[in-house]
Amino acid sequence: MSQMDCDLAENEAYVDIRAFFDQIAILREPYMRALRSILAPPAISQDLAAIKLENGFPIFDRRELKAHPALLKAYFLDLLTMVEAQKPHEARAIRYRVTQEGCFEELLAQALGQAPGMAAQPEIMRFLLQETIHPLLEIQAAGVHNLPELKRWTWGYCPFCGDAPLLGLLDAETRAKHLVCGACATRWPFSRHRCWDCGTTGNIAYFTVQGDQRFRVETCAACKSYLKVMDQGYGALDKPAMQVHLTTLHLDMLAQDKGFARRAG
Ligand SMILES: [Zn+2]
Numbered sequence: 161m162s163q164m165d166c167d168l169a170e171n172e173a174y175v176d177i178r179a180f181f182d183q184i185a186i187l188r189e190p191y192m193r194a195l196r197s198i199l200a201p202p203a204i205s206q207d208l209a210a211i212k213l214e215n216g217f218p219i220f221d222r223r224e225l226k227a228h229p230a231l232l233k234a235y236f237l238d239l240l241t242m243v244e245a246q247k248p249h250e251a252r253a254i255r256y257r258v259t260q261e262g263c264f265e266e267l268l269a270q271a272l273g274q275a276p277g278m279a280a281q282p283e284i285m286r287f288l289l290q291e292t293i294h295p296l297l298e299i300q301a302a303g304v305h306n307l308p309e310l311k312r313w314t315w316g317y318c319p320f321c322g323d324a325p326l327l328g329l330l331d332a333e334t335r336a337k338h339l340v341c342g343a344c345a346t347r348w349p350f351s352r353h354r355c356w357d358c359g360t361t362g363n364i365a366y367f368t369v370q371g372d373q374r375f376r377v378e379t380c381a382a383c384k385s386y387l388k389v390m391d392q393g394y395g396a397l398d399k400p401a402m403q404v405h406l407t408t409l410h411l412d413m414l415a416q417d418k419g420f421a422r423r424a425g
């Protein structure tokens with residue numbers, strides 16, 4: 161392991177988060193398999209997708225996602241059991257809530273934007289619901305990832321689901337940049353000189369931390385937004401973007417100290 165790997169990958173502050181995501185990965189595999197066996201690819205005609213993409217509309221509306229409450233609830237409760245070890249009081253309160261008749265279905269509707277109220281939910285609840293729903297979105301997005309129109313998308317939000325990017329990626333060889341959606345894992349090409357948030361060019365700068373070149377924080381002087389960008393010259397992204405995000409939170413803190421903000425999806 162290189163010195164750089166030691167600096168961040170072995171950073172003690174993130175030991176629990178890495179262990180947590182290792183456990184999630186074990187649960188996620190059979191969950192994804194079960195979802196793939198019941199989810200039909202999104203019913204979007206190529207013509208309609210082309211029109212939407214050309215006009216800046218994401219091709220999928222998560223409000224139309226067909227939830228499978230029993231399967232999703234079982235996975236949600238497995239995740240909750242893992243959280244219980246770290247946050248017993250919050251986890252028990254959530255477990256009590258979701259045993260109430262119809263409560264989980266209502267929470268799912270909120271998480272899918274079919275009902276209001278998600279913003280008022282506790283952070284752990286939002287995280288658990290996102291982790292439950294994102295695999296569905298990821299599978300649906302994979303069903304259309306070969307659409308050639310996706311390559312021509314020039315907007316800063318996800319062409320599939322409309323979420324904000326969670327990370328940027330620099331190609332190891334071409335140095336081209338892609339943005340990564342934290343919800344459906346779609347990657348799309350994006351200019352290195354334009355701000356993903358306000359769309360202006362010429363206002364992007366970046367900083368790195370403690371000599372770690374694997375991550376740079378891109379900042380926009382025009383809209384004061386920032387984005388963490390992973391340089392894959394030091395290793396390809398082989399983990400969920402959320403895991404990388406949660407194990408580089410010191411970069412967010414520094415960016416925020418400098419007066420920049422990140423718009424959530
Ligand atoms: Zn997306």
Ligand SMILES: [Zn+2]
Pocket residue numbers: 355356357358359360363380381382383384385
């Ligand atoms: Zn900007």
